[in-house]
Amino acid sequence: MSVRVDDLSCARGGTRILDAVSFDVAEGGLAAVLGASGAGKTTLLRCLSGLEPFDRGVVDVGGRVVIASEAARRGPSPLRGWVGLVFQTFELFPHLSVLDNCLLAPVRVRGESRAVAEERARAHLHRLGLGTKVDAWPDHLSGGQRQRAAIARALTMQPRVLLYDEPTSALDVSLRNEVIEALRDVREANITQLVVTHDLRLVREATETVVVLDRGRVVEAGPTAAVFGAPQAPATQRLLLA
């Protein structure tokens, strides 16, 4: 399912954080949002997942359109179930096992039978290399395992779009490869993915398209190889040199 962001604007306390942001991600695509700190990357992600209201513009996920007024309050996303979010700090529920983290929303929110949801959750956990950790407590997992558990939790809700906030920032180099593997796995399931990150290697190795944000505006967008090969905007050049 494709993602279309059109003219998205968002201000907080008189400061414009996102300014007429527009871009598309094709169905099953894997896109990156790059930008310096404070460029508005995380706010963009929060607007897309419904955690942050926006003032103007449209978010369109496979034809399900959210306009500014619908997104005006904080709370559960109007795109609930369609858009999953993997947090930078994972936000696994520490009082539940890895499996129960995955099952809570399908069973309690969607009213699925536990058996059906469990089969799916176990499949995701297995594919993400957590087959032996289903009954573990989140605090007993390594950083990479937690990241993958968070992805499995989001996937069990069968989203059409999965958003990631800085998926490698908390991980050392060896664990980063686990995450890149996970992103590739998810792409095979034809889920559209958007990754907000500072991690140039991750972008280069795993993503197809890239959107560069600078002070709330899209300054450059296009296929990853093209943007990395010949960056046009000064902000992109600065990022790639860093």
Next chain:
Amino acid sequence: MCCVRGWTDGSGQASGLVGRARASGLAVVLGLVVGLLSNVVRGAPSSLPDTLDELRARGELRWGADANGGAPYIFPDPMDPTRIMGFEVELAAALARKLGVTSRPVQGQWESLLDLLNRRDFDVALNGIEVAEEKRRVCALSRPYYVAAEKLTVRRGDERLASKEADWRGYTIGTLPGSVAERIVIGRGAMVKTYEGGQNQIYLDLRDGRTDGVLLDEPVTRYYGSIDPALAVTEHSWGAVAYAVAVRSEDVRLRTAIDGALDELAREGELRRIYERWGLWNAETARALGDPDETARASVAAEAFEAWRTAVGEIPPFWERVRSRYPATFPIFFRAALLTLSLSLVAFMVVAVPVGLVVAVSRVYGPAPLRWLAVAYVEVVRGTPLLVQLTILYFGLPELGLKLDPFVAGALALGLNYAAAEAENYRAGLQAVPVGQLEAAWSLGMTTSQALRFVLGPQALRVAIPPMTNDFIALLKDSSLVSLVTLTELTKTYSSLGNSMRDHLGLGVVVALWYLAIGLPFALLARAAERRLGGRHRRPLR
């Protein structure tokens, strides 16, 4: 010998309520609401039934008294505390017989007996109520049934206050608050020391040198002063006080019936027989009852007084008491512990926890007006004494037509008070859960209330359990305040047994063990729950 086993207090309703609590918490809430509503209806002041007709229809005279006051009025038998005895118990039984009904004492704090009477908690108050003008302003009094001299007790060998001419100025005299004796002490320029507890403590203080004398009615003097070898009762009478039965001002027919019954009992010699048995017959009473014979007949033994003297004149050593006396207190402490526990559980689980949850959630996640309400609730309730809240609920609300049952009033006052503390515990718990957890729940499609139930609540609970346990134990102890509303819980039982068995140290240990016995299991349970929840985290939540 006359004694009473059916001693009434709010716990009758209490045990019923708790029975239902085991079946279902909802049933208890419904019970509370229904009880409250039916009481509202009963409390409506528009059509007051005539008390005389009412008690005859019921077949029972309910009389208010305080067993804490002690011998010889109404007190637990020191040898078998499940039996309530005293000359007023026999008097009430004789009165009830004349009215064609049985008699049933209702426990109430002595200082509050007239308030409780006007609240219609019982038909009459009969407990050494002194005939005085200010009493007639709030109730009507029968003809006197007993007249007592005011007697001064001093330490044996202390001659300073022994004579009639002694100057009392500069001395400290112990007595009961609001009594005729207190007025005499003040009138003679002595410093007065009054006691809320039992009479035994007044004489213990004298023996221990904390006061120089005790001025009290002759019956008290006889039962607590004269039996202590370290004390001596002086000869002179410093005044006289008459006891009467108090009825509500509007109950004219009942008053007339009681006056008639007292007349008959006096004429038939029944009153005299009771007083002689208790060693209380005196010239003042003889004159008041129109009996020409002022001295007690030698043929009638003061057997009740002798039994008292044998039982508590000399207190056996501790281990002897543990063996021979304390086992008999088990049933009465057990009942009191059951009341303390059930009241505390209902107050905490049915009132404090749910109300506290609503207040905490309103405060953390509610819109502004709800947040302000929650803050106001916490500050007002936390900032005013529980005793004041309980008094308003029980004695104040009937003025607005809302008459709460003692158990309901006690549970509500305790529960609503502790709800403020609980709200703060839960707020602390909720705020200890990172905000990302709520957002993660939202991003998975949960509503805020689902997030609270499944994600935030369980994590907040772990943080809140230690202070909750602390609060429950504190509530368990604060429940002793409900003796104000006629409930005989553990502390009240201790204080009344201590007074009638003249034993405050040993029974103090016993009652402390009872409190520990009902409080410790909860502490252990909480620790286990905490471990269970805590075992899932290696590090604390931040």
